[in-house]
Amino acid sequence: MGILRLAHVDVVVTDLDLATAYYTEVIGMLETERDADSVYLKCWDEPGHHSLRLVYGPRVGFDQMSFRVERESDLDELENAVQRYGFPVSRVSKGDRIGQGESITFQTPSGQVMELVHDIEFVGRSTARVNPSPVVEGLKGIAPPRMDHVLVTCEEVGEATKFYESVLGFRTTEQLLDGQGHQVATWMERSHSPHDLALVTGKNGGLHHFAYWLDDWDHVRRSADVLAYNGIQVDVGPTRHGITRGNTIYFFDPLGTRNEVFTGGYRPDPDFPTITWTEDNIGRAVFYYEGDLNTRFMTVHT
Numbered sequence: 001m002g003i004l005r006l007a008h009v010d011v012v013v014t015d016l017d018l019a020t021a022y023y024t025e026v027i028g029m030l031e032t033e034r035d036a037d038s039v040y041l042k043c044w045d046e047p048g049h050h051s052l053r054l055v056y057g058p059r060v061g062f063d064q065m066s067f068r069v070e071r072e073s074d075l076d077e078l079e080n081a082v083q084r085y086g087f088p089v090s091r092v093s094k095g096d097r098i099g100q101g102e103s104i105t106f107q108t109p110s111g112q113v114m115e116l117v118h119d120i121e122f123v124g125r126s127t128a129r130v131n132p133s134p135v136v137e138g139l140k141g142i143a144p145p146r147m148d149h150v151l152v153t154c155e156e157v158g159e160a161t162k163f164y165e166s167v168l169g170f171r172t173t174e175q176l177l178d179g180q181g182h183q184v185a186t187w188m189e190r191s192h193s194p195h196d197l198a199l200v201t202g203k204n205g206g207l208h209h210f211a212y213w214l215d216d217w218d219h220v221r222r223s224a225d226v227l228a229y230n231g232i233q234v235d236v237g238p239t240r241h242g243i244t245r246g247n248t249i250y251f252f253d254p255l256g257t258r259n260e261v262f263t264g265g266y267r268p269d270p271d272f273p274t275i276t277w278t279e280d281n282i283g284r285a286v287f288y289y290e291g292d293l294n295t296r297f298m299t300v301h302t
């Protein structure tokens with residue numbers, strides 16, 4: 001019961017055609033639908049209607065993060081829990097949003113708009129449901145099988161983490177503490193992966209990056225080839241995170257939103273004891289090989 005996984009990330013772009021070209025040709029997502037102001041995209045192994053919505057707007061930014069809940073009744077329970085915490089909740093009716101049914105939205109203590117939805121339109125994966133081939137022909141670019149996680153920024157990581165844990169049921173897999181023992185960043189999961197959602201100290205409401213899942217390190221290497229071939233600005237990597245133990249590349253879409261490809265890590269059970277990193281090890285915590293953060297690390301959009 002409760003939150004299953006990340007459903008979709010909605011980002012604001014100032015050039016819908018440029019962004020769509022990048023996310024279909026370089027990332028290799030599939031366009032499932034478009035309307036007057038948005039393009040809806042999915043990865044080839046995702047059954048749902050979309051995992052990324054590009055919304056046209058005058059300034060690049062973060063519109064919302066949407067998570068899927070396991071049961072329809074979870075929406076009522078989580079709506080009550082968020083309201084009890086003191087945050088107003090809006091209901092979005094079936095038919096109001098493309099590719100999904102009724103949902104609830106609210107602003108979180110970390111300043112992002114969060115949506116919870118159960119009813120998602122399933123359009124199907126690119127593989128057969130019976131006797132599927134592991135190989136899918138005709139994919140372009142990096143072609144990640146699915147979206148993985150989102151990392152957002154906020155001023156009070158400790159307070160926000162408490163909300164995500166106690167109200168929404170997230171489990172904290174890792175935390176980065178400053179010298180006074182305060183949480184500077186946290187990594188939380190609902191899907192038995194190292195993280196579905198992570199928070200790092202910064203502006204309230206910011207998006208640091210969203211990440212695509214890759215199946216192995218070889219796919220990370222091939223992604224670096226695709227990025228270099230297409231002249232994409234790589235931020236960091238290929239490298240490894242100390243936190244999550246994942247292999248990674250950070251890079252920017254043509255409008256400046258940070259993307260990540262991610263693989264590896266561990267598989268936490270619900271009783272996974274939280275791992276702690278201390279701030280004097282922040283470099284290795286984030287980029288294990290470099291042992292240092294670059295100057296762009298805190299570039300975010302709100």
Ligand SMILES: [Fe+2]
Binds near residue numbers: 149260262
């Ligand atoms: Fe990440």
